[in-house]
Amino acid sequence: MPMLKPDYPIVTGRLVLRPFRPEDLDALNSFQSRADVARYLYWGPRSRAESAAALAKRVHSSTVSDEGQFLAVAVELTETGQLIGDLTLEYVSAEHRQGEIGFVFHPDHHGRGLALEAAGELLRLGFEELGLHRIVGRCDGRNQASSALMERLGMRREAHLRENEMVKGVWTDELVYAVLEDEWRLARS
Known part of the structure; x- marks a missing residue:
């Protein structure tokens, strides 16, 4: 079974990707506590203890x-060392070599391509280092920023599930995106 142990820190043009540290609490809570950040997520604004x-x-x-x-x-x-985002890559299936990405960024840093830069590295880790065949991403159907980001990452919309989940008392649509390893490699060449 493959193991993913990234060679941290991962440095991109404008970002440093690294493991989380206990001292990240204030910075993480600075965006997890915001209603506009939690709007399309399963959880509501988080208290300091929840963060x-x-x-x-x-x-x-x-x-x-x-x-x-x-x-x-x-x-x-x-440039500042400020924590601005939280990425996840779940190892969904070893047999089918499937993974799922997720991302949450501080709204003060939206619209500058930073999430694209970071999430692109997450796809690279999944395909090149974990050996995945397929990576999916999901978002609330109202979350235009996340769906646009996944499209810019080269992911295709595979499903639009109508009112498939009750989230915070409201029926919500879910969009499902995916990219295959071959498609990702072709887009990078």
Whole structure:
């Protein structure tokens, strides 16, 4: 079974991707506590204690060796060292070589291509280092920013599930995107 143990830090043009650390609590809570961030997520705005519990899981998720585990990656701005994003890559199936990505970014840093830069590295980790065949991403059907990001990543919309989940007391649509390893490699060449 493959093991994903990224060679941290991963440095891109404007970002540093690294494992989460306990001292990330204030920065993580600065965006997890916001209603506009939690709007399309399964959880509501998080208290400091709730962010601390989420962070504790992330601190211990810097590698992946078994299906069902997830890789948690902190995204910080190179220029300031500020934590601005939270990436996840779940190892869904070893047999079918499937994974799922997720991303949450501080709204102060939206619209600059930073999420695209970071999530592109997450796809690279999934395909090149974990050996995945297919990576999916899902979002609330109202979340235009996330669906646009997945399209810019080269993922195709495979499903639009109408009112398939009750989230925070409201029936919501779910969009499902995916990209295959061959498609990802072709797009990069």
